[in-house]
Amino acid sequence: MKIPFDNSYVNLPAQLYVATPPTPVPAPVLISYNQALADDLGIQGAPDLAILAGNAIPEGAAPIAQAYAGHQFGQWNPQLGDGRAVLLGEMIDHAGLRRDIQLKGSGQTPFSRRGDGRAWLGPVLREYLVSEAMHALGVPTTRALAAVTTGQDIARETLLPGAVLARVAQSHIRVGTFQYFAARQDLVALRALTDHVIARHYPTAADPAALLDQVITRYAQLIAQWMGFGFIHGVMNTDNVSIAGExxxxxxxxFMDGFHPSQVFSAIDRQGRYAYANQPQIGAWNMAQFATSLIPLMPDQDAAIEQFTAAVNRFGDIYLAAWRAVFAAKIGIFDPTPEDTGLIQTLLDLMASERADFTGVFAHLGSDTARDQFIDRAAFDAWAVDWKARRSNDFAAIMAGANPRIIPRNHQVEAAIQAAVAGDFAPFHAMLGAVTQPFAPLTQATARYATPPTSAEQVTRTFCGT
Incomplete structure (x- = not known):
């Protein structure tokens, strides 16, 4: 397994990271290897289990744990960092894009904060399924290169099988990375980080102000895509916000089943800060924190505060335009206008009033079974009159590319995890095959992944893996 590393982050000031090798595990076993992604990256040879588990450091790697801080549920934490992940290194893929390869669950680092630095099997499989599904949906995302079990149980509420995820990203630089150095008034590191991000992700940005504008645009568009698939991130802390817009x-x-704007799944989000409908405003709040971290780099900081405030205030308009485009496509409108906002919102209000299945409504829209997704069919029929008058001539083709039949439904993800914990990975592999073909016609094998959960199957809470 030959990985053509081309490392750049380790050339930045030393305070941005700590050299940290992964901690070996006793008995790794390969669960899944993403050969298509490996080919795109230019990785040659068969998967090397020792490398993917963290038992061997490949030639050219420069393993590090990155430093960052962040606001967690609105509360400032001055030091976080990679507490259970090691960045092996970077490479240039076949498209000329620089990508990170990181091992998640690879052992303790200087940022572990008394944690064990490990991941248990459930969160690794969840991230593998959901991130690859997101990629198939066309949403910018980190990717899963491989997952392995470690042969070592780890202690959470009980003993659980350990696992390591090999994750690929455009970078692992976060809003919290900028906050870390701004809070310490380390302008040397902050300026070097900013120059690195501009060169790596936003080469047309002439200065920090232009960088802020472009990050805001990319992040607003990302959240609009989340909303269009009923996705709830669950923990939009600033240390979980990628500067690359992934x-x-x-x-x-x-992913929501029954639609409601106030839906929350995360067991730690007791106040609903990161509920579905709150994601856009939290996105703007996160961008305000990013803007604040860039102000020390500006020659006239009073003028920068005014300029950056205006930039953050534009987040809403950028998001609304992106949201309207996303949902217009979902109802077959090619050229949305501001007037279409009301048409979209009326449908969403009807869905919310009945907690209609989010993915199912849009998957059936335009077919004879569309009105069957609602209890109040008369209300749907009334909305459909206005919709049919507005939709584009090629609405069916537009909708087919915007409305998946299959998403990683919570109850099926949990069922795959439970089977894997018991030693059966077949449900995981079957589900992975289905969620990575979300727009394909249903088959006898995949139809069950398009079925909403029964009341007994519903998953109402999800958990972090730490």
């Missing part, structure tokens, strides 16, 4: 850190995440 979905990162799949902890207590979930």
């Amino acid at each position: 979905t990162i850190d799949y902890g207590p995440c979930a």
Whole structure:
């Protein structure tokens, strides 16, 4: 297994990271290897279990744990960092894009904060399934290269099988990375980090102000895509916000079944801070924290505060335009206008009033079974009159590319995890095959993944893996 490393982050000031090798595990076994992703990355040879488990450091790697801070549920934590992950190194893929390869669950680091640095099997399989599903849906995301079991139980509420996820990202730089150095008034590291991010992710940005504008745009568009698939991230802390604009850190995440704007799944989100409908405003709040961290780099900080405040205030308009485009496609409108907002919202209000299945409604929309998704069919019929007058001539083709039939439904993810804990990985592999073909016609084998849970199957709470 030859990985063509081309490392750059380790050339930045030393305070941005700590050199940290992964901790070996006793008996690794490969669960899954993403050969298609490996081919895209230019990785040659068969998967090397020792490398993927953290038992061997490949040639050219420069394993490090990255430093960062963050606001967690709105509360400032001045030091977080990679507490259970090691960045093996970077490489340039076949498209010319720089990518990180990270081992998650690879043991203790200087940032572990008394944690064991490990991951148990459930969160590894959840992230593998959901991140690969998100990629198939067309949402910017980290990817799963491989998952292995470690042959070592770890203690959570009980003893659980350990696992390691090999994760690929455009980078693992976060809003919290900037906050870490801004809070310490380390302008040397902050400036080096900013220059690195501009060169790596936003080469057309001339200065920190332009960087802020572009990150805001990319992040607003990302959240609009989440909303369009009924996705709830669950823990939108600033240390979980990728500067590259990718979905990162799949902890207590979930896709909604029955739709309701105030839906929360995360067991630790007791106040609903990161509820579905709150994600856009939290996105703007996170961008305000990013803007604050860039102000020390500006020559006129008073002028920068005014300029950056205006930039953050534009988040809402950027998001609304992206949201309207996402949902317009879901109802077959090619050229949305502001007037379409009301048409979209009326449908969502009807769905919310009945807790209609989010994915099912849009998957059936335009077919003879559309009105069967609602109890109040007269209300749907009334909405459909306006919709049919507005939708594009090729609405069916537009909707087919915007509305998945299959998402990683919570009850099926949990069932796959429970089977895996018992030693049966077949449900995981079957589900992975289904969720990575979300727009494909249903078959006898995949139809069950499009079925909403029964009342007894519903999963109402999800958990972080730490």
